[in-house]
Amino acid sequence: MEPIVFYDLKRETAKELWAFSPNTWRSRAALNIKGIPYKTVWLDFVELKPTLSKLDLEPVLGPVPYTVPTIYDPNTKKAIMDSQAINRYLEEQYPDRHVLFPKGTAALQAAWVDNITPKMIGQTLDPLLVMHVYNQASPADRKYLRDTRRKMFGAELEQIEARGEVAERLMKNWEKQLADAGKWIDLNGHGSVFIGGCAPVNADLDLHAVLKYCTLLAPDSRAASLALTTQNGRWANYLKAFEKWAQSV
Numbered sequence: 555m556e557p558i559v560f561y562d563l564k565r566e567t568a569k570e571l572w573a574f575s576p577n578t579w580r581s582r583a584a585l586n587i588k589g590i591p592y593k594t595v596w597l598d599f600v601e602l603k604p605t606l607s608k609l610d611l612e613p614v615l616g617p618v619p620y621t622v623p624t625i626y627d628p629n630t631k632k633a634i635m636d637s638q639a640i641n642r643y644l645e646e647q648y649p650d651r652h653v654l655f656p657k658g659t660a661a662l663q664a665a666w667v668d669n670i671t672p673k674m675i676g677q678t679l680d681p682l683l684v685m686h687v688y689n690q691a692s693p694a695d696r697k698y699l700r701d702t703r704r705k706m707f708g709a710e711l712e713q714i715e716a717r718g719e720v721a722e723r724l725m726k727n728w729e730k731q732l733a734d735a736g737k738w739i740d741l742n743g744h745g746s747v748f749i750g751g752c753a754p755v756n757a758d759l760d761l762h763a764v765l766k767y768c769t770l771l772a773p774d775s776r777a778a779s780l781a782l783t784t785q786n787g788r789w790a791n792y793l794k795a796f797e798k799w800a801q802s803v
């Protein structure tokens with residue numbers, strides 16, 4: 555088969571190219587775990603619209619019409635934007651590989667993806683890490699991030715960034731969110747590593763993406779340090795269990 559084209563965001567300051575976006579990690583890990591050949595097109599934020607608008611895609615309404623992950627599958631001539639649409643497509647198109655949606659789990663997995671990780675990202679990590687994204691962006695991207703976020707949140711990035719008491723509260727949230735995730739996985743039975751039990755499912759790709767986001771983008775941050783040490787290093791072990799599916803190519 556011909557490799558799938560995978561569109562991802564790059565960082566200006568990266569010595570090596572590797573993914574930092576939580577959304578793209580969800581689908582990158584799906585391609586990796588299914589062993590589907592792909593090649594990455596690394597883009598700046600400002601390149602998303604000019605590049606992705608050339609594909610046959612329905613733009614999203616609002617200030618950010620084109621997002622990553624996006625894929626183009628030359629084998630079927632299909633372009634797909636949105637991590638969950640991509641992961642469902644990969645499952646349908648390549649069902650004989652690692653199963654991401656075991657029978658009867660799609661609804662509960664979607665509930666996880668729509669409700670659990672958006673809180674970890676949007677309500678907790680984004681405000682803690684927003685300046686890490688900004689500081690690692692190219693000059694054109696910095697302007698773009700300021701302009702789009704001003705439209706989206708009606709505030710400057712420095713006002714969106716959590717500091718002081720707000721940051722303390724968000725760190726507590728983060729600890730609780732990770733504790734809950736651990737508690738839920740434990741319900742699968744003693745020694746279970748993944749939401750999927752002994753093998754990762756789509757919701758695991760989602761949780762893994764959140765952990766990648768904070769530990770790769772901001773390895774020296776308190777959020778990353780907490781993630782790697784809380785619950786006796788459970789999440790460091792979780793990342794380790796994913797290592798073989800965590801390459802950026």
Ligand SMILES: N[C@@H](CCC(=O)N[C@@H](CS)C(=O)NCC(=O)O)C(=O)O
Pocket residue numbers: 563575576577578599602618620621622623635636637638702
């Ligand atoms: N629901 C989408 C969200 C995708 C998304 O927001 N991606 C971000 C990168 S993390 C993006 O492309 N942002 C473009 C921008 O902010 O201009 C998904 O799951 O793929």
